[in-house]
Amino acid sequence: MRSAPASVRMNRRLLTLLAAASGATLLLSGCTAAAPEAASTPTAGGTLVYASGDAEPDCLDPHVGGNYPQALVAGQFLESLVSLDDDGAIIPWLATEWTASDDGLTWDFTLRDDVAFTDGTPLNAEAVKVNVEHLKDPDTQSSTGYLALGKVESVEVVDDTRARFHLSTPDSALLESLAQPWVAIESPAGIARGMDENCLAPIGTGPFVVEEWVQQDHLTLMRNDDYDSAPADAAHEGAPYLEGIEWRFIPDSASRYAALQSGEVDVIDNAQPDTIAQATKNGSLVEIDAPRPGASNRIELNSSRAPFDDVRVREAFIRAADVNDGIDSLFFGTATRSYSVLSSVEPLGYSDEKLFTTDLDAANSLLDDAGWTTRDSDGYRTKDGKRLTLRFPVSTNQSIPAEQSLFEQIQATAKEAGFEVVISPLDISGWYGALFSDSYELVSAPYTKIGPDVLRTLYDSAGITPAPSGYFANLAQLNDPELDELLRSAASTSDTDERASLYEQAQKIILGGFYALPLYDQQNHFLLSTSVKGARAMPTVSTPTFADAWLAE
Amino acid sequence: MGSAVRRTLGRLAGALFVLWAVATLTFFAIHLVPGDPAQAILGGPGSQASQEALDRVRADYGLDQPLLVQYFAMLGRLVTGNLGDSYALRMPVAELIGGQLAGTVVLALLALLVAWLLAIGLALWSTGPGRASRAVAQGVELTAASLPQFWLATVLIAVFSTALGWLPAVSTGTPTGIVLPVVTLAVPLAGFLAQLMREHLLIALEQPFALSARARGESATGIRLRHALRHAALPGINLSGWAVGYLISGAVVVETIFARPGLGRTLLRAVELRDVPVVLGVVLLVALVYVVMTFVTDALSRVADPRLRQEARP
Numbered sequence: 083m084r085s086a087p088a089s090v091r092m093n094r095r096l097l098t099l100l101a102a103a104s105g106a107t108l109l110l111s112g113c114t115a116a117a118p119e120a121a122s123t124p125t126a127g128g129t130l131v132y133a134s135g136d137a138e139p140d141c142l143d144p145h146v147g148g149n150y151p152q153a154l155v156a157g158q159f160l161e162s163l164v165s166l167d168d169d170g171a172i173i174p175w176l177a178t179e180w181t182a183s184d185d186g187l188t189w190d191f192t193l194r195d196d197v198a199f200t201d202g203t204p205l206n207a208e209a210v211k212v213n214v215e216h217l218k219d220p221d222t223q224s225s226t227g228y229l230a231l232g233k234v235e236s237v238e239v240v241d242d243t244r245a246r247f248h249l250s251t252p253d254s255a256l257l258e259s260l261a262q263p264w265v266a267i268e269s270p271a272g273i274a275r276g277m278d279e280n281c282l283a284p285i286g287t288g289p290f291v292v293e294e295w296v297q298q299d300h301l302t303l304m305r306n307d308d309y310d311s312a313p314a315d316a317a318h319e320g321a322p323y324l325e326g327i328e329w330r331f332i333p334d335s336a337s338r339y340a341a342l343q344s345g346e347v348d349v350i351d352n353a354q355p356d357t358i359a360q361a362t363k364n365g366s367l368v369e370i371d372a373p374r375p376g377a378s379n380r381i382e383l384n385s386s387r388a389p390f391d392d393v394r395v396r397e398a399f400i401r402a403a404d405v406n407d408g409i410d411s412l413f414f415g416t417a418t419r420s421y422s423v424l425s426s427v428e429p430l431g432y433s434d435e436k437l438f439t440t441d442l443d444a445a446n447s448l449l450d451d452a453g454w455t456t457r458d459s460d461g462y463r464t465k466d467g468k469r470l471t472l473r474f475p476v477s478t479n480q481s482i483p484a485e486q487s488l489f490e491q492i493q494a495t496a497k498e499a500g501f502e503v504v505i506s507p508l509d510i511s512g513w514y515g516a517l518f519s520d521s522y523e524l525v526s527a528p529y530t531k532i533g534p535d536v537l538r539t540l541y542d543s544a545g546i547t548p549a550p551s552g553y554f555a556n557l558a559q560l561n562d563p564e565l566d567e568l569l570r571s572a573a574s575t576s577d578t579d580e581r582a583s584l585y586e587q588a589q590k591i592i593l594g595g596f597y598a599l600p601l602y603d604q605q606n607h608f609l610l611s612t613s614v615k616g617a618r619a620m621p622t623v624s625t626p627t628f629a630d631a632w633l634a635e
Numbered sequence: 636m637g638s639a640v641r642r643t644l645g646r647l648a649g650a651l652f653v654l655w656a657v658a659t660l661t662f663f664a665i666h667l668v669p670g671d672p673a674q675a676i677l678g679g680p681g682s683q684a685s686q687e688a689l690d691r692v693r694a695d696y697g698l699d700q701p702l703l704v705q706y707f708a709m710l711g712r713l714v715t716g717n718l719g720d721s722y723a724l725r726m727p728v729a730e731l732i733g734g735q736l737a738g739t740v741v742l743a744l745l746a747l748l749v750a751w752l753l754a755i756g757l758a759l760w761s762t763g764p765g766r767a768s769r770a771v772a773q774g775v776e777l778t779a780a781s782l783p784q785f786w787l788a789t790v791l792i793a794v795f796s797t798a799l800g801w802l803p804a805v806s807t808g809t810p811t812g813i814v815l816p817v818v819t820l821a822v823p824l825a826g827f828l829a830q831l832m833r834e835h836l837l838i839a840l841e842q843p844f845a846l847s848a849r850a851r852g853e854s855a856t857g858i859r860l861r862h863a864l865r866h867a868a869l870p871g872i873n874l875s876g877w878a879v880g881y882l883i884s885g886a887v888v889v890e891t892i893f894a895r896p897g898l899g900r901t902l903l904r905a906v907e908l909r910d911v912p913v914v915l916g917v918v919l920l921v922a923l924v925y926v927v928m929t930f931v932t933d934a935l936s937r938v939a940d941p942r943l944r945q946e947a948r949p
Contacts, residue, residue: 133805133894137904140676140723147677223688225677278725297724298735298896298904332805332894336789340804341894344796347805479907511909514674 122615126323128633130614131330132626133338135352137479138298138331141281145217148226148264150374150530150623154351155329157625158303159200160266160286163191163210164257165313166532166621170429172257173314176205176267176287186252186576193243197311199269201285205311207245211237212270214247222277229539230259230531252574254581258533261622287311289322289629301329309629316630317616323632339609342367348614348633349626353607355484359414361609368610370626371416372619373603375427376531377540378420379485381474381492381599384523386546386559389470394452396596399472400438402445402499405601408491412484417602423537423592425603427624430534430582432589438599445499454500463500471502472523475516478507480528488601489526517557525557528604530623534585538569541592558597565591650926657922658713661915662706665906672909673698676722696722709915718919719912723905728916731901736920738897742813742889743882746820747875753821754828758867759859761829762836772833779826784885788819788892806895816893820885824878831874832867839863865939872935876928883921 136151144152144160163177177191197205214237217227233253238246249256259265272285283292289312290303304326312319330347332338339357341347343366353361353369361367381403389395409419421438424431449455454463454470463470476489486507493503503524508516516522529536539545543566545556565588572584592598606624610617617631673692693699697708712719718728761772795815796804806812839845840863848858886899898917905913937943 140725220687220691223677223692225688228688281725296896298900299894330805330894333900334892334894337792337804337892337894340792340797344800344804346796346803346807509907511672511674511907512668518674 122634124318124323124616124630124632125634126632127325129326129328130324130349130628130631130633131328131347132628133330133332133341133347133350135333135335135338135350137333141277142292142295142301143268143277143280143284144264144266145213145222145224145227145268146277146281148224148228150625153263153623154625155301156266156284156286157263157288157620157627158290158327158329159288159292159306160263160268160284161288161311161313162263162266162622163193163260165261165315166258167315168621170427170621172261175261175313176311180257182576186254186574187249189247189249189256190240191245191247193245194311195243197287198308199272199285199287200291200306200308201269201271203269203271203285205267205287206242207237207239208242209270210245210267211239212273213265213267216268216273217265224264226262227264230262230265252576254573254575255533255535258535261532263623263625289627290327293326298331300331303327303329312629315621318630322629323616324628327628342609342611345611348611349617350609351606351626352482353609354482355413355416358416358607358609366612368612368614370608370610370617370619372606372608372624372626373425373427374528374530374606374624375425375533375622376536376604377529378422378425379526379528379601379604380420380423381524381526381601382558383597383599384520384525384557384559385595385597386520386561389452389454389465389472390523392452393596394448395454395470398445398448398452398499399496399501400596400599401441401448402496402501403492403599404440404495405438405488405492405599406440408488409602412487412491413602416607417605420600420602421593422600423540423589423598424534427603427621428534430585432586432593434590434593437593437596440495442498449500457500460502461497461500462502469502470500471504472496473516473521474503474505474524475513475522476505476507476526477510477513479510479513481526482605485526485601518554522557526601527557529555530604532622535573537585537588537592538573541588541597542566542569560592560595560597562591562595646930653926654919654922658710658915658919659706661918662709662911663702665909665911665914666702668909672696672722672911676908709911713915713919718916721905721913722910723908723913724910728912731913732898732916732920735896735898735901738895739883739886739890739899742816742820742886742895742897743879745813745817746824746882746885747878749817749821750824750828750878751871753825754832754871755864757825757829758832758836759856759864761833762840762859762863763855769833772829776826776830776833779822780830781826782823784819784823784888785892787822788815788889791815791819792892804893806893812893812895816889816895819889819893820882823885824881828871828874831870835867835870836863839866842866868939869936872932872939876925876932879921879925879928 134154136154139152139155141147142155144156161176163175164172165175167173176197177193180189180191182189193205193207199205214231214234216222217224217231233249233251235248235250238248240246266286269285272280282295289306289309291306293302293304295301305322305324307321309321310319332341335352335354338350342350358369362369383390383396383399385391406419409417420426421435422431422433449463454465456464458464458469476486489505493505496503517525529540539555541556541558541560543561545554546559546561568584568588572581572588575581608626613634615632615634617626617628619625620627673689676692677688697705720727721731724731757772761768792804795802802814803812806816836859844862845858848862883899886897887903890897890899891903901913902917
């Protein structure tokens with residue numbers, strides 16, 4: 083069995099673990115969380131009410147499209163071949179073991195032979211093959227899962243429990259990709275019903291089953307009584323304690339929090355900084371802080387043209403923007419400043435704080451050097467009669483109010499150096515429109531993915547498409563052949579030390595070139611009523627799981 | 636041809652024109668707003684659609700066609716009574732609207748009813764003897780009419796759910812879940828209605844018929860209930876047509892805050908996703924209701940006011 087990179091994640095999701103284990107005392111005590119655990123014995127029964135602030139999915143099958151709202155709910159009824167433990171190591175799930183050939187082009191996965199989907203279809207190699215083909219079929223309209231399987235050419239059924247993946251090029255991120263909920267394994271019979279029907283109630287092997295979906299209101303999930311395929315790090319085997327989950331969609335954050343306070347719901351996601359601070363201060367609610375993997379939240383600087391094609395102007399902006407004071411005053415201690423383009427849960431993340439110290443004098447002299455020497459009547463710098471203007475489209479769906487305020491503070495501090503930052507709050511379609519017409523100098527776009535291979539998606543020059551309406555993920559439009567080479571080598575090496583070293587070199591180029599201004603991890607906070615025990619965030623993409631949860635009185 | 640028939644035909648043509656104009660304006664307005672529906676269709680926030688997938692979606696939904704071609708295709712569909720399919724939800728718009736209609740209709744009708752009851756009560760009380768009640772009512776009406784719905788909703792939740800725990804903060808499917816949404820919509824509307832009705836009640840009470848009724852020995856309350864209210868109700872009835880628009884725009888806010896399924900939330904989501912068929916479907920439905928309401932309020936005015944019936948005769 084080839085094991086995953088052996089690197090140890092530092093204190094990964096300490097808070098999550100503690101919250102899951104101990105309940106309410108967590109945030110008050112901070113470190114003595116293990117004591118009350120023994121006192122509470124799981125009790126079966128009851129329906130947990132979950133209120134999601136994320137958009138209601140259009141389709142419950144995360145193969146279709148593939149966004150975070152889909153992952154949130156799909157994690158309750160679908161399972162993947164492998165998972166991660168809290169140290170970031172790959173652990174068995176539906177697959178018990180796996181081996182790769184020496185050239186890295188053939189991977190054999192051995193599946194559990196005692197698992198069936200909730201429609202009775204057995205989980206076998208044929209099912210895995212059908213799922214991979216479903217994800218790669220253009221008719222499925224998969225985007226995230228499709229990218230995750232980019233190097234997988236085909237799946238061969240060796241025998242009932244052995245599936246052989248054939249790759250076009252070696253993929254050091256294959257296991258991390260397969261751990262993602264967007265490539266979860268569904269019943270082939272379910273997929274065969276066609277997209278419309280499968281979207282309404284995908285059939286998996288998970289702890290719960292989709293019973294009913296009343297659009298714009300709620301989903302009813304019922305316990306899978308035959309459940310017995312928990313990932314290797316689960317707290318218990320067998321069927322969940324809960325009878326079911328009522329999964330509600332409450333878009334307004336104040337109502338969501340009010341519903342939790344009044345006991346109408348048991349768990350909420352997308353908790354806002356002010357409410358987290360309030361809720362945890364008096365100990366009436368429990369927080370799970372589960373930063374998402376992949377990229378950190380960062381502001382990308384569009385380096386493809388003036389003014390940011392000049393590294394001095396990029397550095398000047400980053401030196402001028404005062405991020406830390408804004409985070410302190412707007413996030414109430416719920417977010418920690420990041421100096422890395424990768425999430426703090428990524429073991430291979432590299433940080434360099436000194437590149438991001440705020441220094442207005444340095445910013446001013448850098449801009450003078452770059453030729454932005456004159457100022458107009460409004461105090462903005464100009465060069466050849468053109469104002470130093472930075473267009474910053476902001477997605478009001480993706481940036482929470484605190485983050486939008488942070489951007490305004492950055493706007494104000496950048497002005498002191500002579501930058502005019504023009505913030506445009508846009509809804510999601512308008513925001514994509516601004517990106518794809520390349521009308522931005524600054525942009526903040528989240529990207530959730532397991533493992534450092536996200537760097538290839540975000541900073542490989544292949545991610546810049548010249549077509550004005552085309553999709554591209556390289557929003558900094560970073561175009562550096564040396565970086566491309568590093569990222570491509572890292573993605574195909576089978577040597578874990580070499581992989582780590584290549585990713586470190588790559589991150590040094592990205593940070594040192596001032597292509598991005600890291601802010602903090604992708605924020606992902608859950609608030610739970612104190613009666614909810616045993617819930618945790620999955621170490622994969624930080625979605626909550628209730629397979630081990632129960633309701634205490 | 637009788638004048639009544641002619642008038643009806645004329646109104647029908649007018650109604651069709653309104654619907655066509657609404658469809659056209661909506662269609663071009665939503666295309667004027669920058670945005671990429673294909674991206675939204677393929678998962679929205681956080682999803683990473685490939686170029687192939689985008690091209691495919693654009694071709695599937697005809698988004699790669701010139702705008703005018705898309706416009707006439709849309710008109711052609713509408714003429715045959717087909718609202719098309721939702722881009723995002725992959726289901727017929729008619730079915731989608733059908734599923735969400737009941738929630739909004741119940742909410743709007745209850746809000747209208749409560750608003751009328753509040754307004755009549757307030758108007759009758761404040762036109763009674765004594766000046767104090769009038770001043771109080773004026774203040775209450777003005778405040779109520781100018782309350783922003785999102786603020787009112789938040790305050791109601793804070794008081795009745797969080798602090799007192801009497802009513803749910805979000806609609807839970809139980810009957811009590813609708814109370815706060817209805818009150819949120821009804822209170823500002825009642826403010827408008829009451830203002831208007833009180834004004835007309837006072838005018839009516841100064842008319843000679845009020846004096847003669849009093850001379851016949853009718854009580855003060857009796858005059859207001861049996862005679863003056865009829866006059867005061869007229870502008871209120873006319874306002875109810877306008878109230879449809881108010882209630883639908885209010886439903887967008889209220890359904891979002893109280894997490895109620897309904898047309899308002901459907902519309903909001905469709906606009907965000909540039910889900911043109913759904914936006915058109917909802918807007919056309921609202922326009923249709925508005926047109927019908929105008930017919931109805933017109934008819935109701937004739938019932939309330941015999942003078943209108945008189946004028947209509949040839």
